[in-house]
Amino acid sequence: MSVRDASHDWDRSRVWDLEGERGVHHYLKVSPSQKFFTRESRAYRHVVPALGHTRAPHLIDSRAQDLVMLLTAVPGTPAKQLGLGGAEWRAVHQQAGVLCARLHEAGELERGDRAEAAASLNAAADGAEKYLARTGDRLTQDEQRLIRDHAARLRRVGPVPVGFIHGDNQPRNWLWSEQGLALVDFERTRPAARVQDFVILATTQWADHPDREKAFLLSYGRKLSDAEQQALRCLTALDAVNCLAWGPANGDDEVTARGRRTLDRLMREVRP
Template identity: 75%
Template sequence: MPPSPAAADAFASHSSYASHPDREVHGVRQTKPLPTTVQRWAERRTGPVVAVRDASHDWHRSRVWELTGKGGARWYVKVSPSVKFFTRETRAYRHVVPALGHSRAPHLLNSRADDLALLLTAAPGAPAPGLRLTSVEWRAVHSQAGILCARLHEAGELDRADRTEAEGALAAAAGGAEKYLGRAGDRLTGDEQQLVRDYAAQLRRVGPVPLGYIHGDNQPRNWLWSEAGLALCDFERTRPAARVQDLVILAVTEWLDHPDRKQAFFQSYGWALTDAERQALRCLTALDAVNCLAWGPDNGHPDVTARGRRTLDRLMREDRP
């Protein structure tokens, strides 16, 4: 599933998650209440909570709340949308995220498997898309993102199980093409469907690529920017995979329109992509496009749909002139 849209332009306060205005349906404000059992569980660690704010993404399965204590201290509670995401995120916070360094991500204070709940500290900063940054500031953001992504991708040796999962990641991505093509249906022409199938076949043949731990939703809405620098958040998709998979969203959004940001990222990232990675990245953008065209319209996200259509149109122009 593609990530939900970028954060809104304004942010009422610094947040360790991309905050959205309260959603409205037919003019009525819609918020998600924090389950009482989960709040009581959190308060056993935080002490009494005096304010709760819905800080969820604008997606029906996103459930995140900001908690404020008597002295103004803040924390976040996240209820994962699935056991898989809960397992990935708790493991990431314990074994991968520490490689980012102090203040470069929230910290996991506690987790509760029965409710798929995580209690997190509030990392400094607000999501970059809402800060109206200058071009110079955006380059600085991407430069620091390159540093943090390199740290994440190299966060320890992969054990046997993780290496097996990472080695199969590109084949697994290619294997998802038919599922997304089926969901997208007639949103793609016959020629576009064949283009996606061709790229899926190519992805299976790219050969070895560097492996590591990836963020899984690596884009500015999950980059928190402040005077202290950059921090990352939202690790529910963090997993062992081909490192290049972490660059797909950036390649079809930020870097396509702003090559200077791409240059800043790679200067800090520390190495250039191999030929196999460049080929894999192009194939992955085609799969991202059909994924977006399958998911966006069905979930009411025109910006995700537009991302997929733009990528597919560009690939068709370049490959089927």
């Protein structure tokens, strides 16, 4: 057996690619926390099977005391790394919309899950002050005011559809191959407002490519409701301040740039 480090480029990521007889691959993952282990192992048992046999890894075994999971491998390369053209990106988003819909509709939420999902937008709004405190002087007074205003608006958007979300729904977790698209990395999968799964896409992929958004939502099966559209705008503002708190603190220029770009766009829309 050969072992290759397959961790992401952050210090709490611990994943190994295990290649056994006849080139069969498995992945050994050590979760960064008990919360992530609980979310991901539960997702593999109760939510991920709804995606289909080849559309996500499957959990072979787990060891809770060590936060370890042994997973099957699925074919493909992260879409982000492939240098895809416009038509290829639309095809990727079309399949992502299908898989996202399956995930969001994967079974009835239990009572506790439904309560957690119903509270998820307020929980997101609650994080605004924490992230604002961490940004220090990187935001102007007007920018801080905009963040607080969107946090307050988020609390007033009203009921939106809920379900299990992926939680980190973006092309680095979409594996693309000749067999189609597969989703990976379910450590943030949880009951929440479904629209929360579109925030990173809205601030990156869809910001300059509305054709990709159109392809995604067409295969997702419906347009976003007015309440979801309002929530998404507010959530992008909160994502911006989160990025501007986390990115500089962790030396992640890409995340920092995402936050700055989103915040600049929102400021222009408020004050053209």
